[in-house]
Amino acid sequence: MNELKGKVEILRIVAHPVRVAILDELSKGVKCVSDLEDFLEISQPNISQHLGLLRRAGIIDYFIDGRLRCYFLKNPFVLDLLEILRKEYDRELPGPECCPVTKKGTYPGERRR
Amino acid sequence: MNELKGKVEILRIVAHPVRVAILDELSKGVKCVSDLEDFLEISQPNISQHLGLLRRAGIIDYFIDGRLRCYFLKNPFVLDLLEILRKEYDRELPGPECCPVTKKGTYPGERRR
């Protein structure tokens, strides 16, 4: 799970509005599928598909409680991801004026001759 | 850029190995396209397409220096994202045994009757 490649794959899986909503909800605690049904506005089979994707990617897992499947978060990287998804970003980055050398030894802003 | 929706869209754009590589490189400083060509193993037109995507998403921008286009990072959320992509995660999350109530008032682990 530590190589970049694996994390990019996780990113790809997470990068869907419904799946982010599911993960955000799971970050508050264990939920069964019908809990999720209550607050997502999509069909149960569709929810199930998203859960399957997330589970096969190792992002979530479940245990069985009676006839409920109780899903929970399993992946610490995703927790950090959720955190920055919730964070406020008010400004853009400072411009590049201060920055390093490009290929041929020019500095940004400096005109090559 | 602050609503969740926009960030999920950014995630979707970033979630590609080549684009992560580009962004990681840009996080070190301004680079022109031919700098990127040197260390990515894909064709220039393909690099250009990825740059175009990233630019249209507001993630990067460029200034012109002679005949070079010097690209730089523009989005602070993406900086945080790159940071957690580089971070080490050695353990899984603790299990759910400690956790909140599911829909019908059962506790995880507790059997419903």
Place this chain on the structure above:
DNA sequence: TTAATTCATTCATATATTCAAATATTATTA
């Protein structure tokens, strides 16, 4: 002006994703 450099755009094709609809599975309850 011509040629070279640097980068972008367009197009075609292969592949992947999304979602709905129908159906299946599994555990519990009657």
Place this chain on the structure above:
DNA sequence: TAATAATATTTGAATATATGAATGAATTAA
């Protein structure tokens, strides 16, 4: 054992994405 509840799987159609190939600016150098 049959019925029900909770959830999963499969299939298929629409759409989106990825990438290579070819081509097209724009700028600069000769």
